[in-house]
Amino acid sequence: MLSFSRDHKVIAKQFLALGLAFLAVGGFMAMLIRWQMAHPGAPVPLVGHVLFGASGGIISPAAYTSLFTMHGTIMIFFAVTPILIGAFGNFCIPLMIGARDMAFPTLNALSVWTMAAATAVLTASFFVPLGAPSAGWTAYATLSTAVGTPGLGQTLWVVAIYLNGTSSVMGAVNYITTIIRERAPGMTWFRLPLTVWGFLMTSILNALFVPVLAAGMVLLFFDRVFGTQFFIAGSTIKGGGDPILYQHLFWLFGHPEVYILILPAWGIVSDLLSFFARKPAYGYRVTVGAFCAVTALSSLVYGHHMFTTGMSPLLGESFMVLTMIISVPAVVLFLNWLGTLWRGAMRLDTPMLYCLGLVFTFGVGGLTGLFLADIVADLYLHDTYFVVGHFHLIMAAAVLLAIFAGITFWFPKMFGRMMNERLGKLHFWLTIVSLNVVFGLQLVIGYAGMQRRLYDPSVYDFLRPLLPLNQLISRAGFVLGAAQLIFVFNFFWSLWRGRVAGENPWEVGTLEWTVPSPPPHHNFEELPVVHHGPHELGNPFVRARLGRDWLGQNEAPELAAPPPARSDEPEAAEPEVAS
């Protein structure tokens, strides 16, 4: 695990280990935040005297600002990014496209070690004199400058984010080059699994927009360390800078970032729904088009995070309209999911349950985005818990469900054993119910007017009646947190005691299922030649010839085709077979 390996499968596991560890840390922080929301000012049980000894086991206002800052930072940059993009991207791409490794194996290794360096810097930021970073994961200036948050902690945050971004860009260069250059013979663009398309789009966005975040970080670093004035303004400390410039730079990255996080999830779910409904992905090319459209539009909508900053009306209205337009391709690919499920022969294995949960959760979360796209509603809802509920439903819930689906699905290929089905189903049900309670109710308290990032809402009379709801959210949150222990247990138990997996336990046709579980170092004995798309499921000609409902991508070309026409037979009706 600590070796400098160039094998994409090892690097994938390194990203996975790192990401899962920080997912636990970020999740724990969420539990602390929910404790404070339910019992403001009460000492935290069990860990309070250890973590918050200086304040008698109670989370102080300063500690609270660091908690929500680091929760967001860790979950986005140090949990979801390494797991979804680092681990799954690395593991799946070469295997799915029929390559032996990434295009740049050394760069790949550098990518994971740069991420490790970033985590070291972030961890260090907890242990510095003036405290951990505390300006929010968005780190708006001027709060995030030395004016608003002096000390090494926030500066280390800037460095950690920069290093994290560097790792992502390295990965993006690798993934894009690999997908373009390393596909096996016959693996045309439209025979790629949608998972790979998801990673391609994510990587394009990473390559283009993480550097914009990096620029913001460079300027913030300069402001903090060298006394420049990019973001310094006001009357307390005078400067010729513009805090809104920071927001433009941040959200030019920040909005594509949410698509960076969701595109691999969309890709994985699009494939898995097909695999477990035993029929092809509905509207494959249209879904690819939708991915591309969302990618192309993603940077044009970022201003919807800034409606209250005093932008010119025309600019604001343009962002509003564009934000509504970007929902069209998202709706299209969502409908394609439903088309995939419809009239299938569904297998409700655990990965499929997670995917169905994602469809449900993403449906709710996506629809709530409309409320925020509308400036009139957003003037009220901005910076309330409605936003928190919205982005947690889409980002946390949907993306995490995709992660659970992906881990359960590819666990046999990675580790040679199946995860336990019963534990998986238990984890799913506890997670999906509690997650919808937590974030659904946050939509409610948001509409009731509760602002974000409040240490103690009872300061406001109009928020006092919401305490019972906050307590319910917290209890559901504790259930959600506890339920994840089932997944952790399942993961580790299955590593040693899981049922040994064959080559293709899910009976699907993508190339990773044609090699042993786990694959040898060089992946394929002989590089495959591809003749079919990734979703040849339920083809009647395959069923007639081979007695099964799936066809491998590298199986003989004629297997999927209708039988040759005989002169004495009427023309058989031709089902739609993708080339």
Next chain:
Amino acid sequence: MSAPAIRREDATTTVGMAIFLGAVAMLFAALFFAYAVMRAQAPAWPPTGQAPLPAGTLGLNTLVLVAASVVLHAARRWDVARARRGAWVALALGAGFLAAQAAVWRSLVQAGSGPASGIYGSVFFAISGFHALHVAGGLVALALVAARGAGPRRLAACTLYWDFVLAVWLLFYAGACLR
């Protein structure tokens, strides 16, 4: 078939370099965007009382970078041994650029136009500083090329990188010194 050789000589190298440069271009584009915003919102540019930049040294530095790119372009047509010597020359030129930049920075700080002196100093130091970091990174790559030699693709990729660094410098120089 065994694991792929780590050093490749095909279009993959070029594709990778192109994507990497796309990413770096976005970073500098964002920095220049910040510069444009600062400049547009400032009452005057350069701000009144701002000490003038050492245009002569900066111009000389431009020529140094141009020379490095010229050498590398020529080296692409030479044999490996001669190309390695060319890489050493380019490396020396790049190092000279950095030394001259350091001198420029020192002189500006001494004239009270350092990074903490206001928005003009902020922009100058941030962009030229970050650019210099990329020159330094390029020197590392050149050192590898000079020490180990490089096939035509890798040399082409290296040259592309230096052309990019030069292009960013030209934009910066135009903004800083030309009216």
Next chain:
Amino acid sequence: MPYGPPRDVSIDGHLVDGAFRYLTVATSICFAIVVLVLAIAVLFHRGRAGRVAHYTHGDRRRHLALSLGVALALFVGIDAVLAGRSLGHLETRFWAWPENAPDVVRVEVTARQWAWVFRLAGPDGRFGTRDDVVTMNELRVPVGRPVYLKLRSRDVVHSLYLPSFRTKSDAVPGSTTRLWFQAREPGSFELGCAQHCGVSHYRMRGELRVLPSEEWRLWSNRASEDGRLRYDASAEQAADAWDWDQG
């Protein structure tokens, strides 16, 4: 609603609630249909013994037409309708600044860590003069007259949030933002900060007191007199004023 927003007392807040209601109904209907489809698929399209999936790639023109058609219908039916209404409301209400309304009450707001400073111009109608009325964390305005605020910040980004008026605006150091509202009835309503601004962000609470017109006029004159008597040009607060038309 048991856990609903505070009662709206503004003249335009109902537009916000209306948009919210419209979206809730529209998205609920869509979502109900989605859940129905999912339920049918899970219950009846299960891979039990003998069931064969319907083999289609969904890439014929009619399939594309269905997906695109539904998506566009939703866009036109929900998004476009909402956008049309909201763009109209923005132009005619929320961003129609009462610059020249005869009865407008102008307020300069300076946000700081961690309090709100409100300044009324007083009888001379100019800010930064001896007769200004400066209050901290409490803003008194008359009912039934447009209140037009310009906001600045001394230090970090804050956001003036008026939940009973369904609106907010950031206060950004180095620039001036705007907000206006009009109260329909007198009363005392909370205001707060909605942008993380440091350790005491949660305590940046204030009160918006809406008074009947005459009562407000009397108070404002008295407060203005008080201010004139106590005016201290060197006081810190004296600096938080700017020429209204300057920005």
